[in-house]
Amino acid sequence: MSGGRAPVVLAEVREVRLPLLKPFVTGFGVTDSRRTVLVHLRDAEGNEGWGEGPALDHPYYLPDTTTSTFEGAVHFALPLALAAEDLLPGSVAAAMEPIKGNTFARAGVEEAFWALQAAAEGTTLRALLGGERDRVPVGESLSIAGTVEETLEEVALRLGEGYRRIKLKIRPGWDERPVAAVREAFGPDVMLQVDANAAYTLADVDALRRLDAYGLACIEQPLEWDALLEHAQLQAALETPVCLDETLRSLADVRRALDIGACRNVNLKPGRVGGLTASRQIAELCAERGVDLWCGGMMESGVGRAGNLALCSLPAFTQPADMSPASVLFAWDLVDPTFEVADDGTVSVPDAVGLGFPVRTDRVTAQTLRHTVVRG
Secondary structure, three states: OOOOOOOEEEEEEEEEEEEEEEEEEEOOEEEEEEEEEEEEEEEOOOOEEEEEEOOOOOOOOOOOOHHHHHHHHHHHHHHHHHOOOOOOHHHHHHHOOOOOOOHHHHHHHHHHHHHHHHHHHOOEHHHHHOOOOOEEEEEEEEOOOOOHHHHHHHHHHHHHOOOOOEEEEOEOOEOHHHHHHHHHHHOOOOOEEEEOOOOOOHHHHHHHHHHHHHOOOOEEOOOOOOOHHHHHHHHHHOOOOEEEOOOOOOHHHHHHHHHOOOOOEEEEOHHHHOOHHHHHHHHHHHHHHOOEEEEOOOOOOHHHHHHHHHHHOOOOOOOOEEOOOHHHHEOOOOEOOOOOOOOOOEEEOOOOOEOOOOEOHHHHHHOEEEEEEOOO
C-alpha cells in the first residue's frame, strides 16, 4: 500500500444470522430469518471500518446469495482490495473491477474501506460522500398480508408513525384490491407505490394498467430481473412510472434503461450495484436526466444502513428511502444505538466519525455462523 496511509492489520469476513420478529412475505416467498455478511477492517493506527454485503439467503431475488457473497468476499473481493494501490475507496473499487457480478461481496468490502477512510480522516461517511442533508425522509415497505383488513391496519400504523411513503408488495391476484382499499381508506394524498418483485409478465399488462387509476408513485420491478426490453414495452403502455430494481446492477444498466425508456423511476441499492462508488455515479446520472431516485432496502443491519443513510444525504435522492428501523425487523441491531424514525418521517444521517454507528462486537460474535481472516 502507498500514499502514507496506515496498512490494514486485520481484515475479516463474517456471516451472521439475525432472527426476524415476523416472517417477511413477498412475491418470491417467505423470509423468516436474516443471514448477512459483514466485512471488518482495522488499520495499524487502530481505525476500524465495517461494511455489509446484504444479499438474501436465496437466489430468487438475484443470483447473489449470502453464501456466494461470503465466498466472493473471502476469496476474491477482499484480497483484490487489500492489494490495491492504496486504501482509498475509489482505488479499492477499481481493484475489484475484474470480478463479474458478485455485487454484494464487492459492496460489503468497499463500504468497509469507506468507513475506514472516514475514521482515519476523523470525518463522517456523509462528508466523505459529499452529502448535504442531515435528515432523510423515509417510507415503509409492507409485506403481503393475509387480508385486506390486515393491510389497512398496517398502513394506518405506519402512517401514524410518520412514514412519508407506503409501499405495498403485490403479486398476481393481490394487486388492485389492496391498492384500491388503501386509496379509499387514506385518500389520494398518501404517497403510495407497489412492488411486484418480478411476479408479472407482459401478458399481465391489463392488470397493471388498471393500477394507473390510483395515482401511484411507481410500479416497482413488475417483470423479470433481466427483462430490460420488456420493461420498455410495459412502460410505453402505462401512465404510472415503472421503477426498476433487480434489473439495474451497474451504472451501465441504469444508463441503458433510461436510454430506451424502460423506467421513469430508479431504486438504488448499494449492494445491488457493487458499492457506494457506483451508487454515487448512478445518483449523478439520475440527477442529470431528471429521474426520480430513491434508496431501497435489503433488510440490512445498522452496518449496511449507515452507508445507505450517508448516500441518501446526496441531493439527487428525490423520494423517500426504504429505511425500516431495526426495531421493526429484529429484536436488536448489530449497532447500538441504532437509528429510529422521527415523528416527521425522517431519519438522522449519522454524524459520528467513521461508520457513524457504534458496532456491538459482542452481538456480532454471538451471531456469527462462520468467520474467516483474510491476509493481504
